[in-house]
Amino acid sequence: MKQKTIKIGTRDSELALWQAHTVEKQLNDLGYTTEIIAVKSQGDIILDKPLYELGITGIFTKTLDVAMISGQVDIAVHSMKDVPTALPQGIVQAAVLERANVNDILVHKGDLSFFETESTIATGSLRRQAQWLHKYPQHQTVDLRGNVNTRLQKLHESTWGGAIFAAAGLERLNLKPNTFIDLDWMIPAPAQGAMMVVAMAEDTFALDALSQLNHIETEICTYIERQFLRTLEGGCTAPIGALATYNEKTDEIDFNGALFSIDGQQKLEIKRSFAISEWKKLGFHCAKEILENGGAELMKEIKEKLKK
Template identity: 40%
Template sequence: MSALVIGTRGSALALWQANAVASALREAHEGLRVEVRTVTTTGDRVLDRPLADIGDKGLFTKELEDLLLDGAVDLCVHSMKDLPSQLPAGCALVGMLPRADVRDALVCGPRMQGARSLADVPAGARIGTGSARRAAQLLAVNSQAVPTPMRGNVDTRLRKAAGPDYEGAILAAAGLTRLGLQNRIAALIPVDQMIPAPGQGAVGVEARAGDERVQSLVDAVRDRRTEACVNAERRILAALDGGCQAPLGAFIRFEDADDGAAADAERFLALDAAVLSADGAQCVRARLRRACGGDADAGALALDLAQEAIELLLKGGARQLLRPCADQGGAR
C-alpha cells in the first residue's frame, strides 16, 4: 500500500498537529506508512499586513486544499479555528482529534510581569493580537488596554511580546502547551471573559470528498465528542459570520452533572456564544445548557443548541454588530 501523505503548513505548531495525526494513524493501523509534506500558505507569506487586508477566506488553507484536490496529498491537517466554515467543492472534513484546552492565554513582556489577569493589564499597555475577537473581549474586560496588531507564528509573537513595541500578547493556550511553552503563560483567561473562536483547540483532518480509504483510516482516530461540539460551533460561525472574520466567539462542551450527583446522573451540553462590537462596548451573548442522553445524541443536540443560539444572537442585534466587520474585515 502506498504511503499516506499529509499536507500541512510549515510552522512548528502546524507540524506538531500534523505529526500528532500521523502518530495516531500509525498507532491505529500497524504497518501504515505516513509522510508529512509542508506548504507555505498566503497567511504564512504575508506578515506585514493585517489578515483583514489580504482577504478573509482560506488564508491558511487554500494552498493545502489545492494540493489535496490535485492528488499531491491524501489529507490536510488544520487548526480548526483557521478552517473556513465553507469548504471548497470536492473537499470534506473527515475527523478531528480530541480537543485540547480551548482558553486564550495572556503572555506578559518584561514591563508587565505582575499581571495575572486581564484586569491587571495597566492602562495604555499594548497587547498584541491579530484577532478582532480577542481585541474586543479584552476591551470589554479592560477598556484601558490597547489591543495592538500582531502577526506571525507562536515564536515570533512571543518574541514581539517581549520587545519594545508591546507589553504583552494574547495567544491560544493550546498552541503554547503543544509546543512546551506553557511556562510563558501569565494567565489562562476564563471562558466567561473571553469566549474562544469556533473550533479553537481542535485539530481537524480534511480529505477529498468520497475518499473511502482515507475516511476509513481516520475513523479509527476520530473523537466524536469533539466533532459534535466543533461542528455546532462552526454552524454558528457560518450563520452569523459567513466568511467575515468577526468579533465572534462560540464554545460548546460536555459538562457532568452537579457535584454530589449520582454516578449515573445525566450529562449536559453547554453553550456560550457572543458577538461584540470592535471596541467591546456592545455585546450580545447566548448561554444555554441542555441534558444530553448520550454520545449518540450529542451531534444533533449540539446543532439544536447552535440554532437556538443563532436565533438569540440575531434577536439581540448580532447582525448590526457584524455589519462593520462585513465592511472592513477583522480576524477572529
C-alpha cells in the first residue's frame, strides 16, 4: 500500500460526486488510499442569478481552491469546462481524464411542434443561448440553473419547448431520457466532457499519483481549446465554443472555434487542421485570427452588455 491517504475534494452535487468517485476508484486501483470530502460551492448555493451576473470566473471551483490551499483536501476534481483558464497561485493541473461525449443535447417532452412556433428554450449558458438563437432566431431563451436533477424537474414542470444539457453529465448519471436531440451542430464549451484533477504544486506525492491517470490526447485537445478561450478573454461568461480533435488518419489536430454575440446574430468562426507538432500555439493563433477579424470589437460589446 502507498503511504498517506489522498483527500479528494469535490462539490456535493450528484454529478460532482460521481466524478470524484471515478477518480477515487482509479487511484484505489493503483494502490492508493483515498477519502472523499464534499464541499458546497457558491455556484451551487446562489441559484437565482445567471452565472454571468455573479461576475466571478470559477464560481464552482473557488471553494475547493480555498479548501486545498488551507490543507483541508489534497486534490480536487472538476468538470474541466468550469475551471478558469488561470489557476490560483500554488495550484496546478495534475491530470486530465479521458474525455467523454463532448456534445450538447436538447431534452424535450416528446412534442417537437415547438420548432415551428415562438417557443422558449432553457439554458444557463450564454454559449448555448447564442448558438440556439443563431439557428432559431424566432425562439426565446430563459435561464436555467441548478444541478442536473433540478434542471430536468424544472423542464418537466414548465411550458418550455426543451432545455439544453451537456450529454456527458446526463450519461454519467444514467439520466439521459429517450426524448432528446443530439445538437452536433452546436460547438461545445472548451474542455466539455473532460474532467480535470488539480493538486498543490509542491505536493509531489499527489502529483505522482495523478500523473498515472492523465490521458495525453485529451490533455492536448483541452489545452488548445482553453488557450483559445483564454486568448479571447472569455473567462466563463462570453459565448465561446471550441473543439479540438485528434485525427489519427492524418496525424493532425482538427480545430473548430467560434465567438458569438449574446443575441446569436453575429458568429465569428474558424475551422483549421494543423500538424500535431503545432499544438502548443494552435489555440492562441486561432483566437488571434478571430480577434483580428472583428472579434476584438465583439468581445468589447459583450463585456459592455454583461456589465449592465
